[in-house]
Amino acid sequence: MLDKVVFFLHVVRTGSISEAAKHNSISPSAASRWLNELEENMGVSLLKRTTRKITPTQAGQRLFDRFSLLHTQIDDVFNEVQNMSSEDRGTIKIASTPLFAKHYLSQIIGEYLQEHPSINFVVLETAFEVDHVHDVDFAIRANATYRGFQDKDSLLVKRSLLREPLMACCSPGYIEKNGKPIVPDDLKHHRCLYASTLVGGNRWIFELDGEYSTVEIAQTVEADDSEILKNIALNGGGIAYLPLSLISHEFDKKTLQPVLENYVSSQFELNLYFKPRKYMPARCANFKDYLIERVPEIERLKQQGSPHGRYANKSEDMAKIIQ
Incomplete structure (x- = not known):
């Protein structure tokens, strides 16, 4: 019964039965069975299911609110006991x-x-x-x-x-076909590759002699993984704004070239x-x-x-x- 209630908490938190099933290491069929058995034992409906989302009923919300606190306290007890062990496990x-x-x-x-x-x-x-x-x-x-x-x-x-310094860069082939930006505003006319998780959006910041330029670049490719952006840049896809440590080897091999290198770039x-x-x-x-x-x-x-x-x-x- 306790396992089923904990599983229910994860369903409400994630809004997904499948995600909660993965978290609890059970199959989707077992997940549905657990929810049905929990509702039968409680004698009330706990979840409202539609094709788009899952939300708790009034009774389900009450169970979630009350048991979340108890679950945290139970975890604290387990942690205290485990901490008495001489070996971390x-x-x-x-x-x-x-x-x-x-x-x-x-x-x-x-x-x-x-x-x-x-x-x-x-x-x-x-x-x-x-x-x-x-x-x-x-x-x-x-x-x-x-x-x-x-x-x-x-x-x-x-x-x-x-902290990692960021550097704008592109392949030599891209420069041959599209030219090289001279000032930050030139980036508005180029294909740009960026990760919003690194720079907080599509704004790239540059500084020269105390003057700061913030450029809203054209959003050609956005990706979560910087390695993907590097590979796109290596294949001539555009100008990327990447951590220097990720591209320094490519600079050495000259498969990527720095862009606007006279400017100080931002960091993440x-x-x-x-x-x-x-x-x-x-x-x-x-x-x-x-x-x-x-x-x-x-x-x-x-x-x-x-x-x-x-x-x-x-x-x-x-x-x-x-x-």
Whole structure:
């Protein structure tokens, strides 16, 4: 009965029976059966189902409101007991941007498992927000640093992990066919590739001699994964605005060329979101400390191997202004 009520909570939170079924590791047929059995035991209808959405009935909303608090308290009890163990064990769920997952998180988890073999990890690669409080222990998101950006109000703790300078770039073939932008306004007449999760929208910011230019670029391609944008740029699809660490190797091989390189470009910031420590199991608190310690160490090693440090230094100066 308790499992079915917890499953019902996830249905209401996600608005999807299939998503809740995945979260609870049950089949779609079992999910429907659980809901029917729960409604039969309660003697009331708990959900209103249409072809477009699922919403709780009045009785379902009451069950959700009352049991959500109890479920949180039960989790706290389990965490307290588990924290009495001398060895970290259990599951850590992380939602991360694809860029961070590929270039940082995979290495960090691999290292951590060598010392903590009883920990299990569930990693969700997504550039969008998730229901942090209920579905994951940590969320790693890219936030814009353009002027006027404000993070959403949240009950979660936010910790900055790193900042990446952004650089406009394109293939030599694209320049041959379309010419090279000389000033930021020229971008309005070019095919532009961007990730709104990196720059907060279709606004690219450049600075030269203290003068700032904000350009609303033509939205040719928007993608969540920066690797996809890089590949499109490599194949002559347009001008991309990407983290320097992602494209420095292509600069070395001259398969991509910097655009507007005399200008200081913007930055994006990768932030870690998590619950306050008093609500955090020991396994999560220990991993958080390790993650925060390792990210700058890995970043330093990456920068030591990059010949493009001059761009990074210029972007650091701009970040102080556009925060």
